[in-house]
Amino acid sequence: MNIKRYGSVAAVALAGTIVLSSCAANEAPANTGTDSTNGGGAPASELEGNLSGIGSSAVGAAQEAWIAEFQDKNPGVTINYAAEGSGAGREAFLAGAANANFAGSDRAFNDEEVAAGGWGACASDEIVELPLYISPIAVVFNLEGIETLNMDAATIAGIFNGDITTWDDEAIASQNEDADLPDTAITPVHRSDDSGTTENFTDYLFQAAPDVWTHEPDGLWPIEGGEAADGTSGVIDAVSNASGTIAYADASRAGDLGTVAVEINGEYLEFSPEAAAAIVDASPRAEGRSAGDLAYELDRTPDEAAYPIALVAYLIGCQDYSDDAVGELVKAYFSYMASEEGQQTAAESAGSAPISDAVRTEVESAIESIS
Template identity: 40%
Template sequence: MNRTGKLAALALLGTLSLTACGGAQEAGKSATSAAGSAASKATDSGSSDAAVASADLACPAGSLKGEGSSAQKTAMDELKKSYQDKCGGKGTIEYNPTGSGKGITNFNSKLVDWAGSDSALKDKPKDDGTIEVDAAKKRCGGNEAWNLPMVVGPIAFAYNLDGVDELALTPALLSDIFAGKITTWNDPAIAKANPEATLPGDKITVFYRSGESGTTENVTKYLKEAAPTAFAAETGKKWPLKAGEGKDGSSGVAEAVKSTKGAISYMELSYAQSNDLSMALIDNGAGAVELNPETVGKAVEGAEIKGKGNDLKLSLDYAIKEADAYPAILVTYEIVCSKGLAADKTALLKDYLTYAASDEGQGQLEDAGYAPLPKSMQTKVQDSIKAIA
């Protein structure tokens, strides 16, 4: 399949046709035909998936402010607009993409009502001595804060190489490319992984994120876990290798790859899509896997829940070798008080997150460059949202 065909297929997979709703009274009752069908089947079987699909909303009045992860900005833009449209604008939702760290800091300082983060709250001291879990508990009036996985952002390894519409790379190859150890596209190691491709001798130009980035942190974690021998650098939000050139933000690296023959970089899927870039297939050891909602969902299903009770902190298996599981993923959380937020804020937050975690909410994110939560995870998230008091 050529590049255009792949992107079209990715955009169409599982996309739901959303239906507008006129007014708060009918909000939540007008689901997509696909969501309605799923809800009907779930009801017949007595499954809790009915609530996931239908997203019946109360549409309370009020306002909410969220802040944090820029990786989920587009998702939040889509979700809050759709939610407010369905509810006739009764509730106002704001989300400021200042970055995960600042979002958590401002949540703990009671400046915002919830935080978006590329990683769960940490239980070990930061450089300033702050333990995020403890600070969040204090902010929530002595009640636990919960990590709710909500937005799945696949990480694409995008490249610009004439005549090569399909390229398979392993984590070891990626590590050597980004470290500057492999410098041309027809290197024997790349050729061995792509026996049917005609690889040009173009110089490889590497681009990476120049500033601190949750995407960088997840890419380094992936390479470290999947290819520990090849990737000897430390993981973190700051890119640790010296080869290549840094660019500002995902838009910066995407534009650099698009304008540079022989270039490669990592970025959120939406940026690869919007710039019409080719994306590498990733082979973790069970065969080359294309990035699409199904393969990403399979990788998320392989994650282990490390949190207790309704806290859904995940441990991603970046070294997953299951066939058809795309391993390079970013899961962003909504960090919320399990109890302790004002009653009016709690009602609106629960309603909004219920919509975000529903089939309708998750389904519309595919066109925005994300992958929906797998059904099993949606159900767990919905149960946690219901338990917020």
């Protein structure tokens, strides 16, 4: 079988829970009517105020870059983002918490949550969910001298289900005849927090290996056993510090760890932003959503060469904010993140895949409805 290689993303150092802000926003010179950071001679930004977001740790590296660029262009604005996990983001946004003017989540709100509504910061039950961060989820491992391994979905599911317990198991060895596999015990590592990354990973296992992985997709790890770690950083630390470990994490954090090439239609596909974006292009939109709610139903068993373990992180906001000033800031910040410049900034800093022009058109229409 062949291995298709797409190249890997750069590692990004990031704390498990972060608050991102820019000193420049607090040290900017008085508004002189022009702003050299906006091209020299262009009108200075008149935006002012504070904006807070919370949620996905996978999107934290992109948020760090987005915030720096946006505040540079808008020195009167300060933005904080707490990367405490997708579940924390959705919960805080629903409750209308002070630190949740917007949320980042590695999954959209589900049909039941959308139907229930009751968004604390919103003046209506309409929300916008924008797919502004597309990234592969890497299956990472720590085995001395081994940089990559081939695995099909059933093998990956068997490992995380606790059925395959040593690295020299025939299920792994038969797909990696040239690898010198040790008889070391496998220690699967999973997220301890409510995680959109977990939900995307278990959705892949459920769709691609239903005979092995019988658990419904969930943001909370559904079975006992293995090792639990908090947040993306916690998972990466756990794998980095112990031989024989294996886990799933946003690919931007894979660093020097070994990674798995995933079997798709008889070929083994390594992760890349481009291959992850292909799975989104091959997937349908969720039905029954409002025009501004751009949720996707990802197809994890594509006919084409698309990397199936991918996440789409949504930036979530109100369509109608109770505080108009907050609505204005969210609208401006979401517009920047969705722009070609914003998407390229995320790609360069976090290895994500820029959204397509077709998706951007829909996203811009949704952002225009925010008030």
